[in-house]
Amino acid sequence: MKESQDIETATTALSPTNATGPPDNKARRYDRQLRLWAASGQNALESSRVLVINGTATSTSTLKNLVLPGIGHFTILDPSKVTPADAGNNFFLNGPHSIGKSRAEEEVRLLLELNDGVEGMADTRSLEEVLDTDPEWISGFTVVVAHNLDSKLLDRLATFLWSDDSHPCLFVIRSSGFLAEFYIQYHEHAIIESHSETAPSLRIDKAFPGLLEYAKSLDFKTMDPTEHSHIPYVVILVKALEDWKAEASLPHGGLPPQTYPEKQEFKKSIVAMKIKPDEENFDEAEAQAYKCWTSTTVPSEVAELFQDTRLTNITPKTPRFFVLLAALKEFTQQEPYALPLSSTLPDMKSNTENYVHLQKLYKTKAEEEKGVIKKLLAAPVPSDLVDSFVKNAHGLKLLKGKLWDALNGDKEALANSVGTLPKQVSAHLALSALATFHSDNPTATPTVDALTAEAKKILPELLEGWDDAVGEVVRAPFADLPNTAAFLGGLVAQEVIKMITKQYVPINGYCVADLVDSWTGVI
Amino acid sequence: MPATTQDWDERYYHVDQILEKPGPRTDPGFLAGDEVKEFLREKCKILVIGAGGLGCEILANLALTGFKDIHVIDMDTIDISNLNRQFLFRPKDVGNPKAIVAAEFIMNRVPGVTVTPYYGKIQDKDDDYYMQFNLVICGLDSVEARRWINATLVNMVDPENPESLKPLIDGGTEGFKGQARVILPTVSSCYECSLDMLNKPTAFPICTIANTPRLPEHCIEWASVLEWPRVHGDKKMDTDDPEHISWLYNQAAARAKDFKIEGVTWSLTQGVVKNIIPAIASTNAIIAASCCNEAFKIATSSAAYLNNYFMLIGTDGVYSYTFEHEKRDDCPVCGGEALDMSISSETTVEQLIELLIEKQDIQIKKPSLSTPTAQIYFQAPPQLEAATRPNLTKKVSELVPADGEITVTSTSLPFSLSLRISYT
Numbered sequence: 001m002k003e004s005q006d007i008e009t010a011t012t013a014l015s016p017t018n019a020t021g022p023p024d025n026k027a028r029r030y031d032r033q034l035r036l037w038a039a040s041g042q043n044a045l046e047s048s049r050v051l052v053i054n055g056t057a058t059s060t061s062t063l064k065n066l067v068l069p070g071i072g073h074f075t076i077l078d079p080s081k082v083t084p085a086d087a088g089n090n091f092f093l094n095g096p097h098s099i100g101k102s103r104a105e106e107e108v109r110l111l112l113e114l115n116d117g118v119e120g121m122a123d124t125r126s127l128e129e130v131l132d133t134d135p136e137w138i139s140g141f142t143v144v145v146a147h148n149l150d151s152k153l154l155d156r157l158a159t160f161l162w163s164d165d166s167h168p169c170l171f172v173i174r175s176s177g178f179l180a181e182f183y184i185q186y187h188e189h190a191i192i193e194s195h196s197e198t199a200p201s202l203r204i205d206k207a208f209p210g211l212l213e214y215a216k217s218l219d220f221k222t223m224d225p226t227e228h229s230h231i232p233y234v235v236i237l238v239k240a241l242e243d244w245k246a247e248a249s250l251p252h253g254g255l256p257p258q259t260y261p262e263k264q265e266f267k268k269s270i271v272a273m274k275i276k277p278d279e280e281n282f283d284e285a286e287a288q289a290y291k292c293w294t295s296t297t298v299p300s301e302v303a304e305l306f307q308d309t310r311l312t313n314i315t316p317k318t319p320r321f322f323v324l325l326a327a328l329k330e331f332t333q334q335e336p337y338a339l340p341l342s343s344t345l346p347d348m349k350s351n352t353e354n355y356v357h358l359q360k361l362y363k364t365k366a367e368e369e370k371g372v373i374k375k376l377l378a379a380p381v382p383s384d385l386v387d388s389f390v391k392n393a394h395g396l397k398l399l400k401g402k403l404w405d406a407l408n409g410d411k412e413a414l415a416n417s418v419g420t421l422p423k424q425v426s427a428h429l430a431l432s433a434l435a436t437f438h439s440d441n442p443t444a445t446p447t448v449d450a451l452t453a454e455a456k457k458i459l460p461e462l463l464e465g466w467d468d469a470v471g472e473v474v475r476a477p478f479a480d481l482p483n484t485a486a487f488l489g490g491l492v493a494q495e496v497i498k499m500i501t502k503q504y505v506p507i508n509g510y511c512v513a514d515l516v517d518s519w520t521g522v523i
Numbered sequence: 524m525p526a527t528t529q530d531w532d533e534r535y536y537h538v539d540q541i542l543e544k545p546g547p548r549t550d551p552g553f554l555a556g557d558e559v560k561e562f563l564r565e566k567c568k569i570l571v572i573g574a575g576g577l578g579c580e581i582l583a584n585l586a587l588t589g590f591k592d593i594h595v596i597d598m599d600t601i602d603i604s605n606l607n608r609q610f611l612f613r614p615k616d617v618g619n620p621k622a623i624v625a626a627e628f629i630m631n632r633v634p635g636v637t638v639t640p641y642y643g644k645i646q647d648k649d650d651d652y653y654m655q656f657n658l659v660i661c662g663l664d665s666v667e668a669r670r671w672i673n674a675t676l677v678n679m680v681d682p683e684n685p686e687s688l689k690p691l692i693d694g695g696t697e698g699f700k701g702q703a704r705v706i707l708p709t710v711s712s713c714y715e716c717s718l719d720m721l722n723k724p725t726a727f728p729i730c731t732i733a734n735t736p737r738l739p740e741h742c743i744e745w746a747s748v749l750e751w752p753r754v755h756g757d758k759k760m761d762t763d764d765p766e767h768i769s770w771l772y773n774q775a776a777a778r779a780k781d782f783k784i785e786g787v788t789w790s791l792t793q794g795v796v797k798n799i800i801p802a803i804a805s806t807n808a809i810i811a812a813s814c815c816n817e818a819f820k821i822a823t824s825s826a827a828y829l830n831n832y833f834m835l836i837g838t839d840g841v842y843s844y845t846f847e848h849e850k851r852d853d854c855p856v857c858g859g860e861a862l863d864m865s866i867s868s869e870t871t872v873e874q875l876i877e878l879l880i881e882k883q884d885i886q887i888k889k890p891s892l893s894t895p896t897a898q899i900y901f902q903a904p905p906q907l908e909a910a911t912r913p914n915l916t917k918k919v920s921e922l923v924p925a926d927g928e929i930t931v932t933s934t935s936l937p938f939s940l941s942l943r944i945s946y947t
C-alpha cells in the first residue's frame with residue numbers, strides 16, 4: 001500500500017484535537033467515528049484513493065460506507081450501461097431514469113451527494129483495456145475493490161497487483177444470492193494501533209526503582225485509617241511482594257508465590273493487612289494478586305516478530321515499522337527483559353494524591369524507557385510515531401498475506417480448513433466453482449452437477465454442507481440481492497477502513513457469509 | 524394507483540431468482556412464484572422503529588427488496604453529527620424530523636414504495652396501531668424504548684388469533700460491534716429475557732466524584748452531577764447545547780487543574796455527559812442488512828430465518844457468533860413465573876429499590892412496589908408518594924412475609940414484575 005501522498009489534503013486535514021473549545025463543523029460531522037480512529041485515522045482516510053471495478057449494488061454499498069466517513073477519492077471503473085435489473089437493486093441509481101445511461105457516471109453522481117469532502121470519478125474504460133494498455137494507472141490507488149469479476153480477468157488483475165509489494169491491496173468480493181465471500185490480497189500489513197483489548201503490564205512483579213522506593217516509603221501500620229484505605233492496590237501488591245520475598249529463610253525465599261498454597265497464603269496476607277473490613281483497595285489488591293506471580297515478559301506474538309530477518313540489516317530504505325521493531329527487540333534483550341513501560345495507569349481505588357503520584361512515577365519511567373528506545377533506533381523515525389509504537393507495543397501485529405486464490409491450489413491448507421470449517425469451505429468452493437464454470441461457459445446455466453464436477457477439481461472429496469451451498473448458488477447464480485449487497489458492503493468497507501488507517505485488525509483469509517443460516521466465518 | 528404499475532420489466536431480476544425457486548434449505552411450505560411476490564409487494568405491511576443510523580439503512584434495504592408499504596416512527600430531528608452515517612440526510616436537512624425526511628427520500632429514490640412517517644414517540648401509539656403490521660423492525664439506541672415495544676408486542680399476543688403475533692427484529696450497534704436478533708413474542712426469548720447481556724454503563728461512585736477524583740471523567744461527572752444543580756438550581760442541563768457543554772468543560776477543567784489530573788477536553792466532556800457511543804456507517808450497514816434479510820425471509824419463507832441471535836465483533840478480523848438465546852421462565856415480560864429474590868431481613872425498602880435499579884437483569888429506573896394487599900412505595904402521584912414515603916426506611920421483612928410476593932411497576936414500562944422474596 002502507498003503511504004499518504006496528497007500534500008494538500010494532508011495539510012488541510014483535521015488537527016489532532018482542539019481540546020479546549022467546541023469542535024468545528026467538520027469535527028462535529030465526524031464526531032462519532034473520530035472516537036474510534038482519531039484524527040490520525042481520519043487523515044489517513046482523507047488521503048486515500050479507492051478504485052472500484054464493476055458498479056454493482058455490492059460495489060455502491062461498499063462505496064457508500066467509505067464516502068460517508070470521508071475517503072479522499074474514489075473511481076468507479078465500469079464501461080456498462082444501466083440495465084433494468086441494475087435500476088431495481090441499486091440504491092445509487094435513480095430507478096428507471098437511469099436505465100441506458102453510464103452506470104459509473106450515474107453512481108458517482110449520486111454517491112457524491114453524500115459528502116462534499118470526497119472526490120469521485122467515473123471511468124468508462126473496461127478493466128481489460130486498462131490491463132492491456134495502462135496497468136500502472138491502477139497502482140495510483142490505495143485500495144482496489146472488485147466484485148463478481150470474471151475469474152480470468154480477476155486472475156490477471158490479482159497477478160499484476162501481487163507483482164510488486166508497493167501496489168495497492170486488492171479486495172475480491174464474490175456473491176451469489178444468499179452466499180458470499182471476500183478476500184484481501186496483501187503481501188504484508190503492519191499494525192501499530194491494533195486497539196488490543198489486553199492491558200499492558202503494570203510490572204508489579206518487576207517493580208522499577210521509583211515504584212519500589214515509593215512502596216517501601218509507606219508505613220502501612222502507622223498510617224491514619226482514611227489514608228490506609230486509599231493506598232492504590234499497585235502499591236499494596238509491590239510492598240506485599242517485597243515483604244514476601246524478603247522472608248528468605250522460608251522455602252520460597254526470594255521468589256514470588258509459586259504453588260497454589262503459597263498463592264493462597266499470599267492472598268491471605270493481603271487481607272490480613274486490612275484495618276477495617278470495608279477497605280476496597282485491599283479487596284482490589286487481593287483480586288489482582290495474580291499479577292505478582294504472572295511474570296512480565298515479551299508477549300509471544302510480539303516476540304515472534306523479532307524473528308524477522310529484516311531486523312538484522314536496517315538500511316535507510318527499511319520500513320519504519322521494522323526500524324522500530326529492531327530497536328524494541330534490542331530493548332527487550334536487557335533488564336528487565338520486557339516491553340517498555342506503558343504510561344497509562346488504569347483507575348483504581350485511591351485518593352487523588354496517591355493516584356496522581358503513582359501516575360507520575362509511571363509516566364516518568366515510561367518516558368525514560370522511550371528515551372532508551374529512541375537511542376536504539378538505527379534510522380530516523382518521527383517522534384510521534386515512536387510515541388505511538390511504544391504506547392501500543394503490547395498489541396503490535398504483522399499480517400502476512402497470500403496471492404488471491406492461493407488456497408484453492410494449496411491442497412494441504414484446504415485439507416486443514418476442511419476439518420474445522422466444513423460449511424465455510426463448502427460455501428467458498430461453491431462460489432469458486434461457479435466463477436470458473438461461468439468463465440469457461442459464459443452462456444450456460446450452472447447446474448448442481450456441473451458445479452460439483454468443477455469443485456471436485458479443487459477438492460476431490462466433497463464435504464458436509466456441500467449440497468446446501470451448491471444448491472443455493474445454483475438457485476440464484478451471481479444474484480446481487482439488496483440485503484446481501486448491503487451486508488457485504490458493510491463488512492468490506494469496515495476492512496477497507498482498517499487497511500487504510502492501519503488501525504484495528506483486518507481479516508487474514510477468506511471471509512465467507514451464509515445469509516440463509518446467518519453466519520460468517522474466516523477460512 | 525396500484526404500486527405495481529411502477530414496476531418495470533426485470534426490476535426484481537435479482538430478488539426474483541430467490542422467489543421463483545426454493546433452495547436446499549427452504550421450508551417445503553414456501554410458495555415459489557407469483558403468490559409470494561404478490562404478498563411481499565402488495566400485502567405485507569412493515570413497521571420500522573427508528574430512522575437513525577440503522578433506520579436509514581433498513582428503509583433503503585426494505586424498499587429495494589420489494590416491501591412497498593413501509594411505516595417509520597422516529598421522535599428525533601437531524602443533527603450534524605448524524606451525517607457521517609445517516610445517508611438519507613443532507614446538511615440542509617439539519618433540524619428537520621428524521622422520519623419525514625427519510626420517508627421522502629426513499630419515495631423519491633425508489634418509485635412505487637410508500638413510506639408513511641410518524642414524527643413522535645412509539646408510546647403515542649396503541650395496540651390497534653401495532654396490530655396492523657405483519658412485521659416490526661427496530662433500529663433504536665434506547666434500551667427503554669426497546670423494552671417498551673418488546674413488552675407491548677408480547678402483551679398483544681392472543682393465542683386465539685395467530686395474526687396477533689408480530690415478529691420483532693431488533694438490531695443494535697456500537698463502534699465495530701453489533702447484533703441482530705429475531706424475537707417471536709411469547710415463543711422465543713424476548714428483549715427482556717436478555718437484559719443481563721447489556722453492557723453496564725460506567726457509573727462512578729459519588730464519593731469518588733466528590734472527594735477523590737482520579738480520572739478526567741470524574742471531574743466531568745462532578746461538573747455535571749454536582750456543580751450544575753448547585754449553581755443553576757432547577758434549570759435543566761441540555762447536553763445538546765454547546766454553551767452548556769462549554770460551561771461543564773470549564774468547571775471540569777478547573778477542577779482537574781486543582782487536582783493535577785490531565786486529559787479533560789471539550790470532546791471528552793461532551794462524550795461523557797451525552798454518553799456518546801461511537802457509530803459508523805459500515806457497522807450499521809451490516810446489522811441493518813442482517814435485520815432486513817431476516818424480515819425478507821420471514822415475509823417470503825424463501826429461507827429459514829435466524830434462530831435467534833447474531834452477534835458481530837469487527838475489531839479483530841471479522842468474528843461473528845450465531846446462537847439461540849434461551850427464553851427465561853422468570854422473565855417479567857414473557858416468562859410468567861415470579862423472580863426469586865433473596866435479601867437480608869435487615870434490608871430496608873429504600874435499599875431494595877436501589878437493588879432493583881442496579882440489578883443487571885431488572886434495571887427498573889423508578890420502581891413502585893406493592894404486595895397483593897398493601898402499597899409499599901409509589902413514585903407517583905405525589906399524594907400517594909407522600910403517603911408511602913415513611914415505608915422507605917422500614918425493613919422489607921416488616922412489610923412482606925417470607926415467600927411473599929412484591930409487584931414492581933414503573934410508568935416507563937408496560938409490564939409488572941413479580942418478586943418472590945426470601946430472607947437470609
Ligand SMILES: [Zn+2]
Nearest residue numbers: 713716854857
Ligand atoms: Zn422474555
